[in-house]
């Protein structure tokens with residue numbers, strides 16, 4: 001298993017956010033995208049997931065261009081964006097069930113509640129999302145990971161934001177298990193995080209702040 005980017009270029013209006021960008025990630029490895037606000041981290045994550053097309057270059061999964069092998073790539077991928085896609089009017093467990101179904105992995109109420117309980121949300125499973133704190137909403141979004149252990153590529157945009165120390169620790173342990181099992185992680189964060197990866201790479205976008 002391998003994710004590669006070759007000569008990627010991303011433009012926003014007149015601005016070139018990055019160009020000639022190469023990277024390669026193997027099983028068990030983690031890549032942190034760093035850089036100041038607006039340097040292009042989210043833009044690169046979305047490009048690596050195939051959600052936006054690069055102006056130049058290509059992204060390869062197991063040696064194949066992700067545009068031409070979309071279905072195979074999507075079935076290997078979990079992408080969690082920065083702003084948790086949580087619907088206020090749905091209960092916490094319904095939100096998780098909905099996002100799992102959209103990702104092609106339906107779960108029933110018991111499975112959704114079990115995943116939320118593992119993230120310390122046992123008392124909140126039946127609350128509408130509008131009644132959840134920011135950190136609790138983030139936990140609901142992150143619960144998807146515990147239902148997607150078999151998907152090798154996790155792409156997480158600021159997963160640690162809004163989490164308290166215990167939740168950061170729990171997420172690190174989930175990620176460490178994923179990496180130890182040969183999974184891969186690409187993520188952004190403005191915090192210093194310690195992970196147990198075979199290689200923990202760092203890519204700085206946009207130069208120094």
Ligand SMILES: Nc1ncnc2c1ncn2[C@@H]1O[C@H](COP(=O)(O)OP(=O)(O)OP(=O)(O)O)[C@@H](O)[C@H]1O
Pocket residue numbers: 012013017035036037038039040041042043044
């Ligand atoms: N759809 C878009 N159209 C035009 N400009 C955009 C678009 N999306 C992002 N940008 C611009 O591209 C730049 C990079 O945005 P991006 O969200 O990738 O940065 P980031 O490094 O993730 O920032 P942050 O640390 O604040 O999350 C910003 O200047 C942003 O305004």
